[in-house]
Amino acid sequence: MIARVVVIPAAGATGVLDYAVEAGMEPVVRPGVRVLVPLGARRAVGIVTELAATSSHPRLKNILTALDTEPLLDTSLMQLCRWLADYYLCSLSEAVSTALPGSVRIRIERVVKAMQPLATGGDNGAMAPLPDAAARLLEWLTTGGPQTTRAIEDKLGVAARAALATLRRRGCVVVEEAVRGGHAPTKHQRYFRIVRELAADEARQWRRKRPAQYALYAYLHAHPLRRARATELKATFPNAAAKLGALIKAGCAEVVEEEVYRPVLPPAAGEDRPVDLSTAQYAAVQAVIGGLGAFRTYLLWGVTGSGKTEVYLHAIAACLAAQRTALVLVPEISLTHQLVDRVRARFGERVAVLHSGLSDGERWDEWRRIARGEVPIVVGARSAVFAPLPRLGLVVVDEEHDAAFKQEDGIRYNGRDLAVMRAKLAGCPAVLGSATPAVETFCNGQSGRYQMLTLPQRVEARQLPAVNIVDLRRGPALGKLVLISPRLIAALKANLAAHGQSLIFLNRRGFANFLQCLQCGEALMCPNCSVTLTLHRRMRALRCHHCDYTIPPPAACPGCGGLSLSAWGAGTEQVEAALRQLLPGARIGRMDRDTTSRKGSQREIFAAWERREYDVLIGTQMITKGHDVPGVTLVGVLLADGSLNFPDFRAAERTFQLLTQVAGRAGRGARPGRVIIQTLQPEHLSLRCAAQHDYRTFVEHELAARRELGYPPFARLVQIRCEGENPQATERIVRAVATHVQGVREKGVEVLGPTPAPIERLRRRHRWQLLIRGRASAAVRRAARSGRDAVHRQARTAGVRVLVDVDPYGML
Numbered sequence: 001m002i003a004r005v006v007v008i009p010a011a012g013a014t015g016v017l018d019y020a021v022e023a024g025m026e027p028v029v030r031p032g033v034r035v036l037v038p039l040g041a042r043r044a045v046g047i048v049t050e051l052a053a054t055s056s057h058p059r060l061k062n063i064l065t066a067l068d069t070e071p072l073l074d075t076s077l078m079q080l081c082r083w084l085a086d087y088y089l090c091s092l093s094e095a096v097s098t099a100l101p102g103s104v105r106i107r108i109e110r111v112v113k114a115m116q117p118l119a120t121g122g123d124n125g126a127m128a129p130l131p132d133a134a135a136r137l138l139e140w141l142t143t144g145g146p147q148t149t150r151a152i153e154d155k156l157g158v159a160a161r162a163a164l165a166t167l168r169r170r171g172c173v174v175v176e177e178a179v180r181g182g183h184a185p186t187k188h189q190r191y192f193r194i195v196r197e198l199a200a201d202e203a204r205q206w207r208r209k210r211p212a213q214y215a216l217y218a219y220l221h222a223h224p225l226r227r228a229r230a231t232e233l234k235a236t237f238p239n240a241a242a243k244l245g246a247l248i249k250a251g252c253a254e255v256v257e258e259e260v261y262r263p264v265l266p267p268a269a270g271e272d273r274p275v276d277l278s279t280a281q282y283a284a285v286q287a288v289i290g291g292l293g294a295f296r297t298y299l300l301w302g303v304t305g306s307g308k309t310e311v312y313l314h315a316i317a318a319c320l321a322a323q324r325t326a327l328v329l330v331p332e333i334s335l336t337h338q339l340v341d342r343v344r345a346r347f348g349e350r351v352a353v354l355h356s357g358l359s360d361g362e363r364w365d366e367w368r369r370i371a372r373g374e375v376p377i378v379v380g381a382r383s384a385v386f387a388p389l390p391r392l393g394l395v396v397v398d399e400e401h402d403a404a405f406k407q408e409d410g411i412r413y414n415g416r417d418l419a420v421m422r423a424k425l426a427g428c429p430a431v432l433g434s435a436t437p438a439v440e441t442f443c444n445g446q447s448g449r450y451q452m453l454t455l456p457q458r459v460e461a462r463q464l465p466a467v468n469i470v471d472l473r474r475g476p477a478l479g480k481l482v483l484i485s486p487r488l489i490a491a492l493k494a495n496l497a498a499h500g501q502s503l504i505f506l507n508r509r510g511f512a513n514f515l516q517c518l519q520c521g522e523a524l525m526c527p528n529c530s531v532t533l534t535l536h537r538r539m540r541a542l543r544c545h546h547c548d549y550t551i552p553p554p555a556a557c558p559g560c561g562g563l564s565l566s567a568w569g570a571g572t573e574q575v576e577a578a579l580r581q582l583l584p585g586a587r588i589g590r591m592d593r594d595t596t597s598r599k600g601s602q603r604e605i606f607a608a609w610e611r612r613e614y615d616v617l618i619g620t621q622m623i624t625k626g627h628d629v630p631g632v633t634l635v636g637v638l639l640a641d642g643s644l645n646f647p648d649f650r651a652a653e654r655t656f657q658l659l660t661q662v663a664g665r666a667g668r669g670a671r672p673g674r675v676i677i678q679t680l681q682p683e684h685l686s687l688r689c690a691a692q693h694d695y696r697t698f699v700e701h702e703l704a705a706r707r708e709l710g711y712p713p714f715a716r717l718v719q720i721r722c723e724g725e726n727p728q729a730t731e732r733i734v735r736a737v738a739t740h741v742q743g744v745r746e747k748g749v750e751v752l753g754p755t756p757a758p759i760e761r762l763r764r765r766h767r768w769q770l771l772i773r774g775r776a777s778a779a780v781r782r783a784a785r786s787g788r789d790a791v792h793r794q795a796r797t798a799g800v801r802v803l804v805d806v807d808p809y810g811m812l
Contacts, residue, residue, distance in 0.1 A: 001020075001021040001029075001052075001053070002018050002052040002053065002054065002060070003020075003035070003048045003051055003052075004016050004018055004052060005017050005019055005037055005047065005048055005049065005063075006047055006091075006092050006096055007037070007039060007045070007046045007093055008045055008046060008093055008096055009093065009094075010091050010094050014039070014093070015092070016049060016092065017046070018052075018055040018060055019035075019060055019061055019062065020060040021062070021063055022062055022063070025063060025065075029048060029063060029066050030048060030071055031048050031050050031051065031071060031073075032047065032071025032073040032074055032075075032078060033047070033048050033066055033067070033068045033070075033071050033072070034048075034066070034072065035047070035063045035064070035065065035067060036063070036064040036065045036066075037061070037063055037064060038061045038064065042108065042110065043064065043177055045067070047072070047096050047100075049092070050078075072100060072104060072371075072388070073096065073099060073100070073388070074388060074390070076422070076425050077099060077388060079425050080099070080386070080418070080422050080425055081095040081096050081099050084098070084411065087806065088412065088804075089781060089784060089788070089804045090411045090804075094410075094411055095411065098411050098413075099386040100386075101360075101364065102363070104364065109148045109150070109177070109178050110148065110176070110177055110178075111146050111147070111148055111149075111176050111178050112141060112146060112148070112149060112152060112164065112174075112175050113141065113146040113173060113175075113176065114138060114142045114172065115172055115174060130167075130172075131162075131166060133156055133159040133160075133162065133163040134163040134166040134167050134172075136156075136163075137156060137160075137163045137164065138167055138172055140155070141173060149164070149175070152164060157725075157799055158797060158798075158799050185361065186259055186364070187259070187261070187262055187361065187365070188257040188258065188259055188260065189229060189257070189258055190257055191227040191228065191255070191257075192220060192227065192228055192229075192230065192247075192253055192254070192255060192256075193227035193253065193254060193256060194217070194226070194253055195252065195253060195254045196252050198217065198252065210246075212238075212239075213243050213246050213247060215237070216237050216243045216247065217247060219233075220253065261365040261366075261368075261369060262361050262362045262365050264352075264353055264358060264362050265340065265344070271345055275307070275310060275459065277307075277310065278307065278455075278457070280302075280454065280455045281310060281459075284298075284300060284311045284455065285311050287451065288311070288315040288318075288394075288429055288431055288453075289314075292318060292319060292324070292393060292394065292428070292429060293427070294428075294429070295423055295424045295426075295430075296430075296451060297420055297432065297444075297451070298431045298432065298450060298451050298453050299400075299434075299437060299441055299442070299444070299451070299452050299453065300431055300432065300453045301434065301435070301437055301442070301445070301452060301454050301695075302433070302456070303435050303455065303458060303464060303693065304464070304660065304661065304663070304664020304665075305458040305464075305628070305664060305667070306457060306458055306459060307455060307458075308433045308455065309339065309398075309628075310459075311433075311455075312328065312431065312433070315429075316346075316347070316377060316394060316396075317346070319393040320347070320350075320376055320377075322393060324376075324393020325373075325378075325391050325394075326376065326377050326392075326393060326394040326396070327378050327384065327385070327387060327394070327395045327396070327419070328343070328378065328379045328398065329380060329382065329384055329395075329398065329405070329416070329419055330379065330380070330381060331382070331402035331403075331404035331405055331625070332402075332404055332622055333355045333357050333381055334602045334603075334606060335398070335625065335627075336355050336380060337602065338606065339379050340379045343377060347377060349375075350375050351375055352369050352370050352375040352377070352378050352379075353366060353380055353384075354366055354367075354378060354379075354380035354381070354383065354384035354387055355380050355383070356381065357599060357602075367387075370388050370389055371390070373390050373391075376389075382404065382407060382415035383415075385415050385418045385419050392422070392426040392428055393426075393428045394429055394431070395419050395422060395426075395428065395430040396430075396431045396433065397415075397416045397419050397420075397430065397431070397432045398433050399434055399625055399661075400416050400432035400434045400438065400441060401436055401657055402625065403654065403809050403810070406809040408809075408810055412803075412805040412808070414807060416432065416438075420432075432450070435660060435661065436661060436695055437695075437699075438653075439653055439699060439702055439703060439712070439713065442699050444713075462667060462668070462672075463667065463672055464667070464673075465635070465664075465672065465675045466673075466674050466675070467674075467675040467690070468487070468674070468675070468677070468691075469677050469679060469682045469687060469688075470487050470488065470677065470678045470679070471682045472485065472679060472680050482678070483574070483575065484575070484636075484638065485678055487676060488636045489582055491634055492579070492616070492634065492636070493582075493583065495633055495674075496583060496616075498633070500631065500632070500634060500671065501609075501612065501614070501615060501617070501629065501633065502615065502616045502617075502632070502634040503617055503634070503636070503662070503666070504579070504617070504618045504619075504635075504636045505618075505619065505623060505624055505637050506618070506620065506637075506639060507620050507621050507658070508569070508570065508571045508620070508639075508642065509571050509593055509594055509620055510534035510535060510536045510572070510573055510594075511534075511535045511537040511538070511570075511571055512535040512537075512567035512568060512569050512571065513532065513534060513569025513570070513571065514532035514535070514567075514568055514569060515535055515542065515553065515565045515567055515568075516565070516566055516568055517557035517559065517560060517562050517565055518562070518564035518566050519557065519562035519564050520559050520560040522557065522560070523568075524554075524558070524565075526547065526549050528546075528549050528761070528763050529546045529547055529549075529759065529761055530760045530761040530762075531545075531546060533549070534571065535553065536573060537573060537574075537577075539594075540552060540553065541553070546759070546762055547762070547763045570639070572590055572592045572620060573590070573594070575638065576588060576590045576618050579616060579618065583615075586615045586616055587613060587614050587615045587616070588615065588616045588618065589608065589609065589613075589614040589616070589618070590617070590618045590619065591605050591606075591618070591619035591620070591622060591623050592619055592622070596622070609629060610629055612631050621658070623662075623665075624658060624661045624662035627665060629668065630669025631669060632665050632667075632668065632673065633666060633667060633671050633672070633673050634666060634673070634674050635662055635666040635676070637677040637678060639678060639679075639680075640655070640677050640679040640687060641679050641680050641681050641684075644684060644686065646811070647811060648810075648811040649706070649709070649711045649811075652686045652702060653686075653702055655684075655686040655687070655690075656686040656689060659677060659686070659690035660693065660695070662675075663677075663693075677690070685698060685701055686698065710773065712807070714775070715774060716773070716774060716775065716776070716777040716780045716781075717772070717773055717780070717807065718780050718781060718783075718805065718806050718808070719770070719771055719805040719808040719811075720734070720737055720769065720787060720802065720803070721767060721768070721802075721803045722767070722795070722800050722803075723767050723800065723801045724765060724799055724800035725764060725799060726798065726799065727766040729798040729799070730766045730768055730800050731754075731768055732798070733791050733798060733802065734768040734770060735754060736794070737787040737790070737791055738753065738754050738787070740790040741772055741786065741787040744782075744787075746774065746780075746783045747776075748774045748775050748776060749772060749773070749774035749783045750772075750773050750774065751770055751771070751772055751773075752770060752771040752772075752773060753769060753770035754768050755768070755769065755770070756768055756769075757769045757812065758811065758812045759812050765801075771808075772784050781806060784804055784806070788802050788804055
């Protein structure tokens with residue numbers, strides 16, 4: 001038997017490799033199982049993609065061993081990985097590595113150790129000086145100890161290979177292999193249980209001569225679970241360990257270890273709130289239920305507060321009744337918590353969660369619970385699209401428009417699009433829900449590619465909130481930007497007096513955007529990135545939000561020594577400080593990346609918000625979507641223009657979506673809601689349509705503009721970005737890509753650029769980019785693949801990374 005294997009992580013340009021399977025290993029070597037294989041002169045970890053009877057290669061090496069007893073990826077997930085590799089222009093190895101949870105990845109690291117420092121003779125035995133790079137490497141290994149080849153390459157760059165080869169040839173170093181990882185350890189719990197009951201005479205004798213041991217025996221014998229943990233026994237019986245040892249020695253008790261799962265969710269969920277479906281909700285539910293068992297994509301377009309979650313829950317119930325499983329994706333971890341609570345309230349403990357906030361052990365436990373079929377519902381963020389659900393019957397993508405579904409490192413996949421493809425491979429419906437669908441998604445709904453399901457009204461006929469726009473160009477502070485307008489201040493005070501909750505949105509964390517010297521005019525910049533440092537007053541730090549470079553605020557300007565450093569701009573921390581002065585006695589909370597870095601903090605803040613422990617909650621984008629808090633009656637948006645000014649053709653769409661979503665947090669209870677939007681561009685279409693809750697007018701204008709300019713959905717884009725420490729080499733490589741793609745002459749394909757990226761330097765690497773545009777997706781992707789492959793060798797030599805982003809979302 002032949003096994004086709006991809007090496008993980010990817011090893012150079014290797015693709016799928018054939019290996020022979022010895023007869024004794026045939027029962028355990030199956031598709032989806034990890035195996036240890038020889039690769040050249042070393043060993044590597046791979047995953048079996050398929051089995052075959054023959055191979056085109058006459059002489060095959062044998063698989064060394066299987067690393068799993070059960071497949072980690074089933075047939076449908078392997079198909080999904082193949083589609084991922086083809087569409088997003090990556091290797092199958094990279095796709096498989098992305099699908100596997102990090103807790104199960106094994107690395108074969110090559111570790112370099114220094115031998116005797118004097119062993120520096122050449123091939124002829126004569127002593128010769130080492131080249132500079134080799135000498136520096138040998139000194140580092142001698143003083144710093146063994147290092148991995150990856151660490152050596154990071155330190156020496158392109159000189160690493162030659163230096164290492166020189167030292168190996170002269171016998172100065174030895175290279176060994178070390179196996180790292182495997183999977184997070186399975187957690188076991190030790191129990192003690194009775195295995196032999198005492199006869200009546202023996203029991204009477206124990207009670208008389210060994211009363212303490214008999215008491216422990218009697219406790220275990222009468223225990224409702226017929227077993228007890230050591231911690232329980234130690235808390236009940238003095239010197240329990242010695243007594244247990246005596247029971248085990250007498251053959252009355254034994255120790256057993258059972259696998260247990262690490263708790264991921266709190267023990268209690270909220271109460272279920274069943275509602276009578278509206279006519280529109282009922283029609284949507286019936287459409288999805290009627291489509292179970294076949295692939296179809298539904299766009300559930302409903303205004304904020306229209307009850308999309310209730311449609312999901314009814315569809316999931318029908319899916320479970322058909323003995324199938326359900327996958328629900330949300331864009332943010334914070335939304336995972338709220339939706340999980342709703343699902344658990346309806347379906348009990350039959351739900352697992354997958355998101356980046358889990359530890360390796362927790363993720364490993366959830367992965368096994370899902371793969372074993374112990375939980376039929378998975379709720380998670382983007383990477384949960386790879387959950388190993390058997391018998392998948394329904395896929396739901398909530399807030400499908402959200403840019404957080406787009407992966408911005410590694411393989412730049414879109415979780416929403418991958419979810420639709422997974423549903424197609426599983427032969428089940430995909431439901432995409434949003435109050436503000438992505439323009440491309442709405443276009444698919446209009447064309448009939450997706451079936452449109454609409455929820456035009458809020459539940460219980462509640463009114464959408466009234467939206468007022470405050471023009472910051474006018475007012476008493478003409479010429480000076482107002483952080484919180486008098487109108488918003490008055491509304492906050494009135495809402496506080498009426499015992500309503502207020503939500504304040506500013507999509508910028510920190511206290512001030514930057515510090516600038518009033519004498520020389522220089523702003524304090526990050527040395528690694530071409531961005532200013534953000535002032536965080538509470539942490540007494542200037543911090544880069546891209547590379548996390550942090551310094552204390554200086555007393556004087558580093559450039560001219562002037563003492564006139566002034567803070568400019570505003571962030572959520574400054575808003576919090578201002579509101580504490582304006583609203584004395586108000587209970588004010590803040591939710592941004594600074595306040596939610598601790599595990600579980602997002603859930604804690606939202607739980608307190610729902611319990612009305614805060615009167616005002618200030619936050620960044622994470623507070624704007626999906627949350628249903630009935631007490632919120634006022635929403636304030638500060639500086640709504642920020643997202644309009646990005647160099648991105650989706651800027652207007654994102655602004656409209658953001659404003660509509662945050663406005664939709666108001667008025668979800670019995671009391672009506674109100675929204676105040678502060679802006680310097682009140683005439684902009686995005687703001688006017690958001691104020692009127694008018695998605696259709698906005699999307700019609702946006703589609704017309706994109707048709708004229710040739711942007712999605714009327715064209716397909718691939719972005720190629722080159723990043724390197726050497727600016728000249730980086731520019732040379734990106735221009736070589738552009739020249740090659742233009743020479744390929746794919747029909748209908750054009751190249752835009754290259755140009756420096758809007759953030760020209762990030763984490764010490766210079767960045768250039770270009771866009772490849774055309775009407776046909778396949779032609780655009782062929783051109784991009786050809787351009788990337790054409791410069792692969794010279795880019796690697798120059799230390800330049802060439803990154804390919806199919807259907808890009810982030811243009812920075």
